[in-house]
Amino acid sequence: MGTAEGVDLRVEIAGIPLKNPFLACSGTFGNGREMSELVDLEALGGLMTKAVTLEPCAGNPPPRLWETRWGMLNSIGLENKGLERFLSEDLPWLSGFDLPVWVNVAGFSVREYVEVASAVSRSGLAAAVELNISCPNVERGGAHFSRHPGETAGLVARVREVVDIPLFVKLPPLTVGMGEMARAVAEAGADGLSLVNTIPAMAVDVERACPRLGNVTGGLSGPALHPVAVHAVWEASGSVDLPVIGMGGVWSCSDAVELFMAGAGAVAVGTLNLVEPRAVPRLVEELRGFMSANGYLTVTEMVGLLRRKGWR
Amino acid sequence: MPPLLFKTTLLERRDYGCASELVFRVPPGFQPHPGQFLHILCDGEGRLLRRPFSVFGHNGRSASVLVREVGGGSAWLRRRMPGDELDVLGPLGRGFDLDGEEEEALLIAGGAGVAPLVYLGQRLRERGVRATLFWGMESGKEYGTLPERLGEEIDLRLATTDGSRGKRGTVLDLLPCGSSGAGFRYYACGPRPMLLSLASRLAPGGLSSLQVSVEERMACGLGACRGCAVPVADPPGAYRAACREGPVFGGEELDWERLRVST
Structure with missing residues (x-):
C-alpha cells in the first residue's frame, strides 16, 4: 500500500480513540470469541457486543432468519447468557485485546436497563455503553421506546446518572422523526448515537401460508437497509451536535464513505460480518486506497462533508 | 481443527439426478470430522448469506459436498463448472461421535441427508464398526446413479415412496423389525418429519443411541x-x-x- 502512505485512519469518537473507523455492529460479531478464530480482533476499530440483559434470555422461537433479496430478516430475540456471566466470562476476555468495546445494553424495564448499564460502567472494562432501545424483536424495551421520545429521554436520563463512560443510544430508522428523537436523546445526556438498528419487517411463506419467522416479524438488515441508514445519519447529524456511528448494510468502502459524508464519525459493519468474517480488515485497506486516490489525509475530512459543501 | 476461510477451485462436478457432487481442492491441514459442514458463498442475484453443506467426501487434498437444488443459492452452486472459484468457510460445527458401545451402526438418510452419512460410513468402517446405510427417496431415479456408486462401498438398502426401487415406503420401513434401539447405534440425517418419526420410534429408551444432524x-x-x-x-x-x-x-x-x- 505504498501509494496510501500518509493516510491517517485514526478517528476519535466521544473521546474514544479508534485505530480505524470500522466497528463491528452489535449482534453480528457475538462477543468476539467465535469470530476470533478467523479474524484478528485488534484489526477492528471497535466492537459492539451482543445485547446484554439482566437475566439470561433464551431468545425467540425458530426460524429466526430469512434471507430476502439484498437483505436479511432476523428475530433472534436478544438471546444471551445474562449480565452476570457476561461480566465474568466475556468482558474480561475481551478486555485482553487492544480494542475499545461498546457494550450493547438491553432490558425489559427501565430498572433493568439501569442495572445492567450501571454494572457495565462500574466494571471499568468497557469503552462505552450502547443503549439498545430499538430492538424490533422484543415486546417491551424494544420498539416501544422508539415511538415515544419523551419516554426515551426519561430512560436515557436515568441511565446517564449511573454511567461514567460515554453513553450511545441506538435508534431505529423508523421513529417519530429522526430530528426530534435525536434532540430528545441529546438533551437527556447521551454522548453519541448509533444509527441505525434494523427496520421492522416480515416475510410470508405463501405455500404454507405462514410467516417465515417463528416470531412472525423481525428486523431487516443488509444492503437493503443502507440508504435508509445514510438518510438517518444525515437527518440526525443535521439536528444535533452529537457524534454518530453509522451502520446499516455497509458492504463496501464506498458504503462507509457515504455514511461519513452524511455525518457519521465512524461506521459499523453488521450483516456483512456473517458472510465475510474478515470484512473489516478488507474495508480498512479499501478505505486506505480510496482516501489516497481521492486526496483525503484523514477520515475527519470526509465526516459531514456534504453539509460543509453547502447541501441541506 | 479451527475453521479455515479459503477460495478454491472446483475440480469436478458429478451429476446424480436431482443433485450434484462438487469436488474441490482443500488447503493443507483441512481435516473435517464426519457431520461437520462447509459454509459456501452462493453469490449473485441479491443473495447475501453462505449456504451450509455437510462434508460428503474427503481424501486429503480434496473434499466434496452434495448439492441438491432447494432454492436460488443451491441452484447457483449446482451450475458451477470445473475451474470455477468457490469461497468456502469450514469445517464448522460439531460432528458425529464415532465412539459407542454398540458394534453395529444404522445410518438412516432421507434424500440429500445422505451426504454426511456417507462420509461417516467411511470413517466408521475404518474403525471396524459395521455400518449399514438406509436411504429413502421419492423415486428410484431421483439421485441418478448415486445409489450404485454408494452400493459399491457400503451395505445400502433403499426405500422409495413410489416403490420404483427398493422397498415401497419410507426409510423407516427398512429398519430391522421391532428395533427400538437395543444393540444398534443410530445416525440420522434428513427431513424434519423423518427425524421426528425416528425419534418417537426410539423413545424413550433408545434416544441415547441416536445422533441426528439437523438442517437449519x-x-x-x-x-x-x-x-x-x-x-x-x-x-x-x-x-x-x-x-x-x-x-x-x-x-x-x-x-x-x-x-x-x-x-
Missing part, C-alpha cells in the same frame, strides 16, 4: 449470531446454535416436542 437456515456458521436456534431439553426452553453446538445432536439432547411444534 444459518447466517454466520460460527455461533456468533444465534440465528440457527435448535430447541434443547436441558435447560427447559433453551436453544443451541445448530452451526456450533450442532449440527449433530444426541437424541436425548433435543426437545422433540418443541421441534415437532415448529415443523
Whole structure:
C-alpha cells in the first residue's frame, strides 16, 4: 500500500480513540470469541457486543432468519447468557485485546436497563455503553421506546446518572422523526448515537401460508437497509451536535464513505460480518486506497462533508 | 481443527439426478470430522448469506459436498463448472461421535441427508464398526446413479415412496423389525418429519443411541449470531446454535416436542 502512505485512519469518537473507523455492529460479531478464530480482533476499530440483559434470555422461537433479496430478516430475540456471566466470562476476555468495546445494553424495564448499564460502567472494562432501545424483536424495551421520545429521554436520563463512560443510544430508522428523537436523546445526556438498528419487517411463506419467522416479524438488515441508514445519519447529524456511528448494510468502502459524508464519525459493519468474517480488515485497506486516490489525509475530512459543501 | 476461510477451485462436478457432487481442492491441514459442514458463498442475484453443506467426501487434498437444488443459492452452486472459484468457510460445527458401545451402526438418510452419512460410513468402517446405510427417496431415479456408486462401498438398502426401487415406503420401513434401539447405534440425517418419526420410534429408551444432524437456515456458521436456534431439553426452553453446538445432536439432547411444534 505504498501509494496510501500518509493516510491517517485514526478517528476519535466521544473521546474514544479508534485505530480505524470500522466497528463491528452489535449482534453480528457475538462477543468476539467465535469470530476470533478467523479474524484478528485488534484489526477492528471497535466492537459492539451482543445485547446484554439482566437475566439470561433464551431468545425467540425458530426460524429466526430469512434471507430476502439484498437483505436479511432476523428475530433472534436478544438471546444471551445474562449480565452476570457476561461480566465474568466475556468482558474480561475481551478486555485482553487492544480494542475499545461498546457494550450493547438491553432490558425489559427501565430498572433493568439501569442495572445492567450501571454494572457495565462500574466494571471499568468497557469503552462505552450502547443503549439498545430499538430492538424490533422484543415486546417491551424494544420498539416501544422508539415511538415515544419523551419516554426515551426519561430512560436515557436515568441511565446517564449511573454511567461514567460515554453513553450511545441506538435508534431505529423508523421513529417519530429522526430530528426530534435525536434532540430528545441529546438533551437527556447521551454522548453519541448509533444509527441505525434494523427496520421492522416480515416475510410470508405463501405455500404454507405462514410467516417465515417463528416470531412472525423481525428486523431487516443488509444492503437493503443502507440508504435508509445514510438518510438517518444525515437527518440526525443535521439536528444535533452529537457524534454518530453509522451502520446499516455497509458492504463496501464506498458504503462507509457515504455514511461519513452524511455525518457519521465512524461506521459499523453488521450483516456483512456473517458472510465475510474478515470484512473489516478488507474495508480498512479499501478505505486506505480510496482516501489516497481521492486526496483525503484523514477520515475527519470526509465526516459531514456534504453539509460543509453547502447541501441541506 | 479451527475453521479455515479459503477460495478454491472446483475440480469436478458429478451429476446424480436431482443433485450434484462438487469436488474441490482443500488447503493443507483441512481435516473435517464426519457431520461437520462447509459454509459456501452462493453469490449473485441479491443473495447475501453462505449456504451450509455437510462434508460428503474427503481424501486429503480434496473434499466434496452434495448439492441438491432447494432454492436460488443451491441452484447457483449446482451450475458451477470445473475451474470455477468457490469461497468456502469450514469445517464448522460439531460432528458425529464415532465412539459407542454398540458394534453395529444404522445410518438412516432421507434424500440429500445422505451426504454426511456417507462420509461417516467411511470413517466408521475404518474403525471396524459395521455400518449399514438406509436411504429413502421419492423415486428410484431421483439421485441418478448415486445409489450404485454408494452400493459399491457400503451395505445400502433403499426405500422409495413410489416403490420404483427398493422397498415401497419410507426409510423407516427398512429398519430391522421391532428395533427400538437395543444393540444398534443410530445416525440420522434428513427431513424434519423423518427425524421426528425416528425419534418417537426410539423413545424413550433408545434416544441415547441416536445422533441426528439437523438442517437449519444459518447466517454466520460460527455461533456468533444465534440465528440457527435448535430447541434443547436441558435447560427447559433453551436453544443451541445448530452451526456450533450442532449440527449433530444426541437424541436425548433435543426437545422433540418443541421441534415437532415448529415443523
